[in-house]
Amino acid sequence: MKMAKRLLAYSLPYWRWLSLALVMIAFTSLSINYLPILIQRVTDQCLMNTSSPVAERIDLLMKLSLLYISIAAIGHGVRYFQGLLTAWIGQKIIYDLRLEVFRKVLRMHQAYFDQTAVGTLMTRVTSDIERLQHFVTEGVVGTIADLFMLLGIMGYMIYISPSLSLAIFIPLPLLFAFLLYINVKLRNANRDIRDRQSRLNALLQEDLTGMTTIQLFNREASAMVDFDQRNTHLRSAYFDEVHWFSLYFPTIEGGQAISILLILAVGGMLILNGSTAITLGIFVAFLAYIRDFFRPLGSLADKAGSFQIAMASIERVFNLLDRPEEVADPAEPANPDHIAGTIAFNNVWFAYTEENWVIKDLSFSVEPGQVLAVVGATGAGKSTITNLIGRFYDVQKGAVTIDGVDVRNFRKSDLNERLGYVFQDPFIFAGSVADNISLQTPGISRSDIVNAARTVNAHAFIEAMPEGYDTVMNERGEGLSLGQKQLLVMARTLAQEPELLFVLDEATASVDTATELLIQDALGKMMCNRTSIVIAHRLSTIRHADRILVMRHGELVDQGTHEELMAHDGYYRHLYELLLHAPEP
Amino acid sequence: MFSCNRRRVIPTSDIKLNRYLIPHRKEIIGTVVCVLVTVGINLYLPYLMRLVIDGLTEKTLDSATLSKLLGIYLLLGAVAVVVSRFLRKLPLKLSHKVEYALRSDVFDHLTKLDQEYYRSERTGDLMTRMSSDINLIRDAIGQGLLQGIRTITVLVFASIVMMLTDPGLSLLVYSLYLPMVGIFFLILRVMRRHQKDLQEHVSEVSNFSQESFSGIRTLKGFALERRRNAQFKELNSGLVRKNMRLQASRQSLWPFMAFWFSLGMILILNLGGRRIIDGGLTLGTLTQFIQYLLYMQWPLLALSWSMSLIQRGKVSWVRVREILERESSLESRSENTEPKKDQGDAGIQFQNVSLNIQGRHFLHDIDLNIPEGTTLGITGPTGSGKTLLVSLVARLMDPTSGSVLIGGDDIRDMPLAHLRGIIGFAAQEPVLFSQTLEHNIGFGVAKPDKDLIGWAADIAHLRDDVEGFPERYQTVLGERGVTLSGGQRQRTAISRAIARRPDILILDDVLSAVDTQTEAAIMGKLQPVMNDRTTLFVSHRISTLRYADEIVVIENGRITQRGTHDELIRQPGYYSELNTLQQLEEQLEAGS
Secondary structure: OHHHHHHHHHHHHHHHHHHHHHHHHHHHHHHHOOHHHHHHHHHHHHHOOOOOOHHHHHHHHHHHHHHHHHHHHHHHHHHHHHHHHHHHHHHHHHHHHHHHHHHHHHHOOHHHHHHOOHHHHHHHHHHHHHHHHHHHHHHHHHHHHHHHHHHHHHHHHHHHOHHHHHHHHOOHHHHHHHHHHHHHHHHHHHHHHHHHHHHHHHHHHHHHHOHHHHHHOOOHHHHHHHHHHHHHHHHHHHHHHHHHHHHHHHHHHHHHHHHHHHHHHHHHHHHHOOOOOOOHHHHHHHHHHHHHHHHHHHHHHHHHHHHHHHHHHHHHHHHHHHOOOOOOOOOOOEOOOOOOOOEEEEEEEEEOOOOOEEEEEEEEEEOOOOEEEEEOOOOOOHHHHHHHHOOOOOOOEEEEEEOOEEHHHEOHHHHHHHEEEEOOOOOOOOEEHHHHHHOOOOOOOHHHHHHHHHHOOOHHHHHOOOOHHHOEEOOOOOOOOHHHHHHHHHHHHHHOOOOEEEEEOOOOOOOOHHHHHHHHHHHHHHHOOOEEEEEOOOHHHHHHOOEEEEEEOOEEEEEEOHHHHHHHOOHHHHHHHHHHHOOOO | OOOOOOOOOOOOOOOOOHHHHHHHHHHHHHHHHHHHHHHHHHHHHHHHHHHHHHHHHOOOOOHHHHHHHHHHHHHHHHHHHHHHHHHHHHHHHHHHHHHHHHHHHHHHHHOOOOHHHHHHOOHHHHHHHHHHHHHHHHHHHHHHHHHHHHHHHHHHHHHHHHHHHOHHHHHHHHHHHHHHHHHHHHHHHHHHHHHHHHHHHHHHHHHHHHHHHHOHHHHHHOOOHHHHHHHHHHHHHHHHHHHHHHHHHHHHHHHHHHHHHHHHHHHHHHHHHHHHHHOOOOHHHHHHHHHHHHHHHHHHHHHHHHHHHHHHHHHHHHHHHHHHHOOOOOOOOOOOOOOOOOOOOOOEEEEEEEEEEOOEEEEEEEEEEEOOOOEEEEEOOOOOOHHHHHHHHOOOOOOOEEEEEEOOEEHHHOOHHHHHHOEEEEOOOOOOOOOEHHHHHOOOOOOOOHHHHHHHHHHOOOHHHHHHOOOHHHOEEOOOOEOOOHHHHHHHHHHHHHOOOOOEEEEEOOOOOOOHHHHHHHHHHHHHHHHOOEEEEEOOOHHHHOOOOEEEEEEOOEEEEEEOHHHHHHOOOHHHHHHHHHHHHHHHHHOO
């Protein structure tokens, strides 16, 4: 309920429109449901009223007919616009919410993305929000509309004949309960179908991708057995659905038949016994009401069942919105015009999960223009260093400063506009090569793009692509080799002209030797005259560094130039020899 | 993409959907009977209503007759409700049976198609055919059958009954309904167009979100949040716009029909009413007509719906049939389905082998003789045709000309299952299955035992990794389990290949993601295994290649160098260049 209340808060900005929609709903219900009363009047006053002169009856018939058609036109017209208005309000509410969710996700800190699968996030922005939209328009407003419809019909029925109405209303709760029951069963069956379909699809996807493997290992028959098992499973869920679905409409039909029977029986008996409370007109009008009556009834049963599913989605969306942002922007951010490039760690402690220190009491500084290489075995905390400077995470103790200013005094976006990264796995956006390099940053011209690409040795292969820099790539950068993607991403970083550069470099065996040399050359050019920190795995980059930090289990064990460190004959020397034999961590 | 021009698609004798329907003819007949019964009763009940009303107006009805009429009404109504259930259950259940059978057949067929087919078709597209296309066919059968038969029956019988009751009013009903169905159809078409527009926009939005979330590091690293948010806002507004365009037509559907129906109602009441006043018509008959009007409404509207369902089902059936009619391009040339008895020689020969795919020449005049028990190393630049060469041995495709022989027999004369049974194949980017590690290693063995699995894992230097997994060999791989690193995947693939204890071992660059130390360890353990069998391995590393008895260099689809390691390093050419380069790298890294 608290959730529903909170969701309701999103509709507050539109309360005027919502009130208008409610007025329209009430108007529709009153007008459309008045029509059977006109039928009653036609029947009683024109058709059956043998005491009046024929001309008068025909005249009244014409008048009532015109009234009937005008009310119908206005009623249904209003209903159309009410439908549009309601849909629009729902869209606006969802628009606000979707934007909020998306922005929230982008504001979340890196740790959140480490723990949350992209698929889960996608569900929040797409299907959960869609369910919410459904809940707002069809669910809330739809329920109100159905209730008004039902109340309207019942009101008019009681108005023209309380006794007949009573006879019809008595079996209704039972019918409604049964419909509700069927709905719950149907919903369960549907959930099973979805689960089993996705299990079948998962198997199918895997088998289709690995069909060559299946064939090479003569596993066709057993693949068929696995497939058949899930296929049969899915079919039985469908059978379940059919079982309950085939009860739904017959139940409504049965309800209608019973109601008509009751009208004929009770009404017939009353007329036979000479009661004046029931006229033939009422009889005919009731037959008309019965038809309209069961639609909102069925749809109410539908909605009652879907309420829970929507609530689960609402809860998930709100939970996401309520997550604390652990890396917050300062109230009064610092934003100096120029960064000289002194980066310092002062007694920094950091843990991804509590008390599990990845960085322990780390202190060091980099002078402007220096290239600093960080070396150490896997898990020594090397890449964490760049994460802390760029505020992907914030330190727990101590401080990281740039030109003496604590990084926490910078806004994250201001900070990152000044920093440049080369990540291990190159990420390609769907779009042209040029856009992937410029990232559509204002002020980066085509010649800047080409220059950056030339510098990092990417120009040649880009020119060789079908439309050069305007070649549109798909999301995964299909068609480019890993090495080419790495060069492209380096061009991107260079084009942004970062004041400080961080490189997470890892020699990958799947890059051929020629491209590997191009990458090393490009890295060298990028770091030239730029304060850089390199998380180094390549011996070539290590040796070219001005200074080397040696990390071990989150602690700084040694620092100096390559020659100095080799002379120390300590951990670095061991590490170096290890790297010599294994180019990979 | 890949499709050999030499290969022709021979359609198998025209597969018809009837094949799936005929076994269920009883259910189809049952459906027709149910339709006839429900329609009959539903046309008769308004007649009963008329008797009651007319009896009441003319005061000819007594309570005994009324009870009798109501008794019949109750009885028929009950029968109609029960039959109405079967009317839905029979065709829907049938449609799910067809769906099941069709999906099974397609999958079974897919397991028989060659690699060439899988290269030319995208998995996503095949997935769509297996799920949504088959679902559309099912709906066309289930809903189409149900609604189709019902609509036609209702139309035919209601027309007859109405004409018999009152021709004038019947004509009025028809002149009203025909345009209604037409307009309804139009609105549906407009709706579908907007729906498609919206759907496209929705997938654009979700692609954008997906990209933003999976590239979050890049996004944050380049401070792109503001730009991304603005772009998302734009896309989001587009959603509202497209949605409202759809709503403009969708919301009109129900009010329009309800209004049209009111129009029909009042016209019947007005015109029929005049005749009642004249005494030419009874109120009962008029009520009976109004009931027919109501009864015909839905089947008529369902007409356009079921027509479009059947239309879409047909399109989907064509797409599914395409799979079923596609035959593997790998045909056994001889009738021989039994492997020859005198197996034993697993020497491989390539005789003048060339391979063209889509007019491009990938391999030229390859001649090779790999005696049983020897090891051939294959190297060469990326894209030179090394993988295609080893694929020919396992008949993942057939050469355009020339032939591949094993033990002196053309492999096209061997049963495919037998050929593949004697080969252990490990690829550079292996596919592993989301099952236990044990299952994956023993994948090609009928009944793998623990010793075999352990042995295979040990050879591939996987044992230590396994010890680190939560449930060792029972650890489930993939999304819901442990994600293996590239090197671990490759080593699992090696275990999988050698666990078969094959006569022929093919290793296609399977150590590329493994570091040099591990590589040396694996090669050391693999050595005895390779000595027992004919081995082909593709590699870029001199340190691995030197293990081979003979090495060939493939450049642009041709063998440009062949010999032992010692011979080749002395020849000028690709191999010695590669050797120098790799030595330089070592020296560069070793140099002080």
